[in-house]
Amino acid sequence: MIENNFNRRDFLKVLGWGGAAVTLSGCGFTSVQDGTETVVSYVEPTEYALPGIGVYFNSTCAQCDAGCSITGRVREGRALKLEGNAASSINRGKMCGLGQAGVQAHYNPDRLREPMFKGQPVAWDKALGLIDEKVKTLKGDDVAFLTGGMSGHVKVLFKNYMDALGSKNHYVYEAVSPSVVRAANKKAYGVEAPRLRLDKAKAVVSFGADFLGAWVSPVHFSQQYAQFRKGNRPEGRGVLVQIEPKMTLTGANADRWIPLRPGTDGVLALGIIHALAKNGLSVPADVAAAVKDYAPERVSQETGVSVEQIGKLAALLKTHTPSLVLAGDAAEGYQHGSQNAAAIALLNRVLGNVGKTIEAPANVPFPQIAAQGGNRAALQALNGKLASGKVQMLFVHGANPVYTAPLSLKFKENLNKATFKVVFAHYMDETALQADLVLPLDSALEDWATAVPEYLPEGAQLNVQQPLMEKLHAGTRGTGDILLALLKQRRANEYGKFDDFYAYLRNAVVSIKGALGGGGKDEDTFWAETLSEGLVKLPGSGGNLSSKASAAGLHFPAVVEDAAYPLRLIPSVTANMRDGRNANQPWLQESPDPLTTIVWDSWVEIHPKTAAKLGIVEGDIVEVASKSGSIKAQAYLFPGIHPDAVSVPLGYGHEAMGRYAKGVGANAFAMLDAVSDQETGELAMNETRVKIGKTGQRIIVIKEEGVAGGKQAGKKIAARLASDKVDLSKEV
Amino acid sequence: MSVSNLLENWSKVRHTHPVGDVPHEEYKWAMAIDLDACTGCNACSVACYAENNIAVVGKEKYAHGQAMHWMRIERYWDEDEREFPDQGAQFLPMMCQQCEAAPCETVCPVGATNHTADGLNSQVYNRCVGSRYCSANCPFKVRYFNWWDYPDQENAWPDEMKQQLNPDVTVRTKGVMEKCTFCVQRLTAAKNMARNEGRLVKDGEVQTACQQACPTNAISFGNLVDAESRVHKQWKQQQVELAEDAQAKDEYFTDLRGYRILEDLRAYPSVMYLERVRESAI
Amino acid sequence: MSQHHILALYNNFEEAETAIAELRAADIKGFNFDDLTLKSPIEHHEVEEVLGNRPANVQWFTLGGALMGGLLGFFLISGAQANFYSQLKGGKPIVPLPPNFVLTYEMFILGGVFITVLGFLVCAGLPAKRSPLYSAKVSEDQVGILVKADAAAAPTLKGIFAKHQAIEIQEEAGK
């Protein structure tokens, strides 16, 4: 890595002059004759922009909240490609496809370029002045903030601004988040995000946690998974069992994928405990008493998992210790989601996994920069407050609630009850369209920030997000800079000394260098090294973890059928689309969904048996209708789904945002019933019941899969061996 | 092009290169992909788009089968007609196999696709006239033709996105064939650097974009000639010989899992796959 | 001695044939039998016997052309390929023989055909200017006999032509 002991501002100024000029040259099909670029002399090359040589800068990926560290390749002042930063304990030099597409968020042609006030461009001074005027007229309680999950110094500034306004209405919202499991973890272990050690587990049983695809920190878990699968590790090759009604990417990689009746995860977990106890595993008396009614026959009947399979699961877990049982999206998305998660935590306790494969996370020494994970309950709370007209002014950052809120919440109408809505946005998305004032943000490759990931696999880590290149558009600003400007309006004496957010950030980080492990270094060296590394590893460990999971109060309602809406809708979170915030990145739209291989559209996964019953064939446009709404999408016959369920991916069906996202597919968020988990109040994602009807239209499904439909026609193409037929111990 | 040259070097020009009597000397780039580690997440494919200036073709052209993904992830199901695929799916990253006796090379009328000394199947865009014979003769169908002028297509690379294009990689015009190159631009840079230092490229010094991205390290890539390289060790351990159309180990029962796809066609692919393993106990 | 051209036209080939036979038998001073040219609308195989052994050498051109084409083909292609170190084809030698034989074969034929035609033009003396005495009738249905002889022999020749029912006899003083 290049030694970064230089003044970064100067570097960027140089790039601004040179970088922008050469950005267009050298990409094959533009030529000097076009006259579209200015020729730059390299007679005096700068140290940092070596013509023809890529230089690398470390930063942090902002495509999701996992907080992977990245290394951006920059040539002639242009960020070209993102690669993983090997120093990070999260991704260890690796990346997912979503992260790779980060450059397309940066170079996106549909990015907002200037502030907009009621649809008209305004100057930044005017825009910030409008906010200043407005907040002066309001009480603190009239102002609310809706943000995505946040951490680091941007979070600090947000909190400070809220303080300055006297507002306590901070709603941290993530449409897709493991919020019920988070609460269950808190209850069972005292921490929200314990370290999960797949690499140490001999068996992993996952109740719908798509940790390879879109759950929490997929790149990190994928690496652990690779360790877990190694035949030559001391524990031997690990066994993965995935239990979920709709096959996720993780399910597709499992040794055994078990489709269970939607929502019966907790019942099955208790049934396994029951079987384990039968098999001779010593189970605490209170637990044994709690599970005594969960005999395999009953469990089998309720869950649809065969008695034999339950027995096999129990046998596997008994012999493969330590193991790890995970609760994921498929388990938590019910009215009794917390109960499911608690039962699974109980299973971990019974198996003695706590402290072995479930460890305490590192403490973040500075709680003000620690991650604050978003949840779905926040939206419902805000929605209620908006509906009652108590919010006069709303700031939205890092969220697109108009798109992600179920229609049944009537969020859009309620939002318009607020008189002044300020939206920080990269695109003119659905929420920005409702805003009075839209503030265009720098891309993640142009902006400064720090981040502490919510899920910390090893020690705590402060990630630095720094610009890889000069701003593409003069009219955008960084979140930090906007917040600083807003804070200067309120607390000029405190923040006036900082020219910009960079100055603030440098000061803030350098001032705690002792705590960050840089005590012996002078400020400039420490700062340069921090930027060069792209992260700071924080000292301190998490200590021990013990389980407080108890069997008390576990109760699972009987599954209630609804004849009018016979099927369960499972909105799926795909690795490409997640909650739809990255839908305008064409690489992600064109990257086939791993399981269905469909591109550029939504689809409805139906089990072939169900489809046959309804007379549906692949490509039929079907209407999926819930009590709260309906969508139309192409049917895809998918064997990896429970016959009682259908699945529609989230993240499609944008009505705005940009050329690659708009009008592609249908929005499954919209049709969700507003049913919540009884304990946490989280929107229960899987509680929506639907019916399916043919519309009579039929199209050819646009997918990577050909007519052979995943068959190998007797050829040895993707081959497979049973584990007892192979010797992995000598493998390289 | 002189006859004397022909006659003087007669024995030299009659060597069958490279799978015959002239082995690779310095480099032979090869891959090993562990299907047990591959999760089918598509990161490699997207990384390939980013590195190699691959055009996004859009919905309509994708529907016409004109997608350009050099690296595609194939998803297979078991074929025993069970109600549920309860042993999961099979994922297979498929890209140009850089065959040693590549069927595509011999048929190109203009010699636009050739074998390089380091064992790559090169594609010379400037030379290609677009007869598409190479693709017709490719058993794996991993060659992608520029049916349109993608640089000029409306939403392939809007002006802003053009700035992301990798200057080390040509943007292909309409009418030429393209395919996975094993990130030849990276290999060239690494080889040049090593040559300047008077040595060969060391293992791990150069990575392909897909290998670099792969979250599970399923892809290993390196110099098969280099006995220290991971890929060499993997091939050796799995007893897969580059220039064989049927592996000796396959004739009797072994507990190894290395294989190459459509090996009996004698194309001698440079990519070895390791079979996926499924737990028999559960 | 000035040379005269005489063209006699006959209605059918038999008459012309007997006239030629007589011309050949008669030893006319100032007339060389080799200076006799038969002009006919179609080819007559019998002409060989009547006219005696007149050579046709096209086949030698054919042989030469075909061999030249074949050799040129093989060495041009192989010689070009011998520089193909950067255009290797995997699994094949730099100079592969089977494809080169295919092309050699084509070049063999190409050379053969081209040089044969060249040979034809050379041997048949084409393209040529129209000879001094020509009647369009010979491209229709009449047979012409063109002789070149000393002026002194002309009357004798004309006599013989007339004897065999020549339809028309043209004479022209040569230069």
Added chain:
Amino acid sequence: MGKDIREDISWAKINEDVLRSLESPRRLYWVILLVAMLAFSVGIGCEVYQYNVGMGVANLDNPHVWGLYIATFIFWIGMSHSGTLLSAILHLMHADWRKPIYRFAEAMTTFSLMTAGLFVMVHLGRLWQFYYSLPYPNERALWPNFQSPLLWDAMAIFTYLSSSVIFLFIGMIPDLAICRDHLHPGWRKKLYTLLALGWEGTDRQWRNFRITYLTVACFLIPLAVSVHSIVASDFAMSQQPGWHVTSFPPYFVAGALYSGCAAIVTLFIILRYVFKFEEYMTLPILKKTVRLTFAIAMVWTYLNAVEFAAVWYSHDQAAKDVLIQKATGPYAPFWWMMIFCGSVVPLTLAFKRFQTNIPVLFAVSLLLNLGMWLERWMIVAPTFSHGYYPWTWDHNQWPSLIQWGMVFGSFGWFALLFMVFCKVFPSVSMYEVKEMVYHRRLASESQAAAKGAH
């Protein structure tokens, strides 16, 4: 049944009749010419569009990279073989009935080769760089790849086309001399004077002419066989299932002769009417041609069966799958249509009463050619849709209107060239018809003399 050419027809009348064809054809001629020009302009329009926008407009895809262009290319190459059959093979076999009709067959050879060449061009993704495939000396010492069957194709077609043009021209010299001698002065007379090269019909010219004609004919036969074998090699030398078939070269040659003969029947009927050649293109000649067509149809049918059987009894599962796919998959209607047109329809030709029935023959010959065109398509397309690699199987590819337009246009281009040729040059060989009637008369006289002697 019509009469054969009269033995006592006067040679002057032969000249007169044939030369009349250069002057005043029936009105249908102009209709055909107009339709041909329209069709050709459709083809031109499609190519201009494709050239500018990209090959994508043909609606080809990965991996289905070849389509109608290659199929039609083989079709036109096949058409070219009948000319050689009639002019060279039958010449060596002294089948004198070929004489009135070989000239137009030879012209057909030339023009269908020219049409075939166009399809190679329009098929290229970068037409503007087509010269890369030519072996021309250049400063970079870059040569085309001599190992590619496509290059052999280029070489073979070049050889064949140039040899055919030469053969056509050489064989026409005596007739050009007739035209020169008997036409009114004008640009055409100048043209014929130039082209006749001063031919006078001297014994020396005839002697060398005969040897040359015979030699070139001898060369043309193996050349014609090699050309279509090489076209077959485009497929047989590849590795793809359904293509990698040892019997492809003879199969292709038989198919070529077949479609060529069928086309001769079609054009025979058209020319006979348009240029009023009833007296020369007689029904007995047609009957012989039809019988020849029937024989070749049966050879083709046999070779077809051999190919299927070879695939069926081999252990090449992929090739078998392609065959099953052809018979049952999305291409099945066309495949069965090909079998019907290629093997069932020609059975009508076995009946004497149809062998001279012009309307029936016209319809049958068109159906045979349709069958042969389908055959080529069925060779090219199904292998792409169902190759070795199941993941890339693609049964939905359908050629776009651009492809169809160019196929359509090629018929216009061919008809245009052919019809203009027939109007400008004598499409019946006058001197050979004279030879024919001369030798027939000699034969019948000697027969009569022999009878008299008894």
